[in-house]
Amino acid sequence: MRFQNIQSRRHSLKYQMLIILLSAVVPYAIRLLFISQDQPSLNGLHLTLAAGLLGGVLSVFAIRNIEQYPGVESVSSVLSLTSLIYCGLVVVFLIGRIDYVRGVLIGNYLLCVGLLFAEQFSGSQRRQLRIAIVESKSAKPFQAPNIEWIIVSDPDTLIENIDALTVDLRADLPEAWERRITNIALAGIPVYHIKHLRESVTGMVELEHLAETSYGTLSPPYLYILLKRAIDMIVAAIALILFCPVMLAVALIVRLDSPGPAIFRQKRIGFRGHPFIVRKFRTMQVAQADGDSRSAAMTRTDDVRITRVGAFLRKSRLDELPQLINILRGEMSLIGPRPEAAVLSAWYEDEIPLYRYRHIVMPGVTGWAQVNQGHVTNVEDVKAKLHYDFYYIKHLSPWIDMLIALRTVLTMISGHGAR
Incomplete structure (x- = not known):
């Protein structure tokens, strides 16, 4: 290997x-x-x-x-x-x-x-990796398609042809294991902390306690957030001018395709838990007023309510263009956790501990969860999505924003995650 x-x-x-x-x-x-x-x-x-x-x-x-x-x-x-x-x-x-x-x-x-x-x-x-793992209560193999796990429990076990070793470096290990791990590192074989490795491979943070976040505080680096806000305003203003003809054309096509307004407005939860009205091009038939609000807010796979034009708009992400106005209003960012409908957010907060913590940063038009997972609605999938959001918050920086921007372009081309 x-x-x-x-x-x-x-x-x-x-x-x-x-x-x-x-x-x-x-x-x-x-x-x-x-x-x-x-x-x-x-x-x-x-x-x-x-x-x-x-x-x-x-x-x-x-x-x-x-x-x-x-x-x-x-x-x-x-x-x-x-x-x-x-x-x-x-x-x-x-x-x-x-x-x-x-x-x-x-x-x-x-x-x-x-x-x-x-x-x-x-x-x-x-790249296929053969990684040895010193298994313990806090260090266990996790699902990763490109990793072959070699479980070792005895420091005297002969470990050959491995690309790396992973272990819980914060655990109290026996002296025999500490000596063996040191020798492996001196031999030039990478030794990874299991939690760090899991986060890098999966792109997710399993946040069970708020004390586990980075920066020594619950708040992300606001100096970068201020810079990010300035960039958002400039890019959104330029994009709004450039895409104005496209938006007018899309609005006209939406009106001609099915009865109802061109712009869809929905109450969503934003920065620090404050509600705001998000704007998108309408991609569904106009909902009946007497329907269940939670069900109406969910978009399912092959949803029959999606119009012919709406299917294309969702796949190409052109339906998100009116959110440039939300950015200029200071309600959204170009990149961040997607804002959830208020009715769904209230449901998730009741079912998932720490769900509200995702509101510590400005919601975005695109985000880390979107380029990795796509659109989800049921509680179990939302939990997984939340781990992606926590990873983004923990590693908030220009570099992860640039990575998301590049992957968003690939997502727009492929249509991954659209419903």
Whole structure:
């Protein structure tokens, strides 16, 4: 198994070298077609090409040092490491007052991030790992399609051909096990804390106690939330202007397709538990006023109420466009836990402990649960969805937001999770 993974790493290195070349050369070549032949501009362009190649090499080197860690963290590290490296290149250019072509470097960065992310995401789906686990009450194998578990209970057991060892590093282990784990780590075999490994592989946090959250507090980093809010406002304003013709066309098609208003309004629970009215393009037949409110708020698989146009709008996520108005009103973010209908939220709060904690951050148009699980309504599935929400809250950062944005594009193309 380890030999297979070594071969896989060598195979991925070939793709990564090709990515470095493509991401640096393509923006350079495009700009070269339009640049004047004066020497200063050419020098700046050539230096930008060299910086792009260097940034790509450094990014691949950094990624390959952590890519053995399975799951979300390995993939999301592409965004954080590559962004930091290219920011460092910009700082060098500015401090050294070195001439460079900004548009080419930005294009190089975006291509590098996108292609490396796709390569890492694809590789993480294919990579098979053989992981030994020191089984205990707090460390047990969990369901993961790419992991073969080797259960060990005796520190003297011979463990061969494994990619990693996982154990509850916070448990009081016998001295024999502590010595054996130390020797395994010294031999160059990764040793993972079981809880950390489970979170990275599943993308979920099983939050039984509020004290288990990160940052040493129940509140997420509000400095980033303020920055996120500013970005939301700018992007939403620009998107609203750009998509205004599309929204008018969709509104007209919805009205022509079935009787009723073009915009659907629903009371949902938002930031800190405050209710607000969410706006979407109507995708269903107008509900009867005397129906059960809880049932009416649920969307089931192959729901007969969904209109012909509505099915397309849901799959493409175009029905969410009016929520740009909610963002400008300060009621929603581009990325965050999806706001739940008030009637369903009240039900889930009665059935699921700590459900209200998901309101600690602004609800979003798209979120971590949506790109991993899709739309759900029954209580058991909502519990699983809640673990995704807690993972997002715990790891709230620019990097997970960028990861969600990239995966949302893939979701829009595939239509995953739509009902």
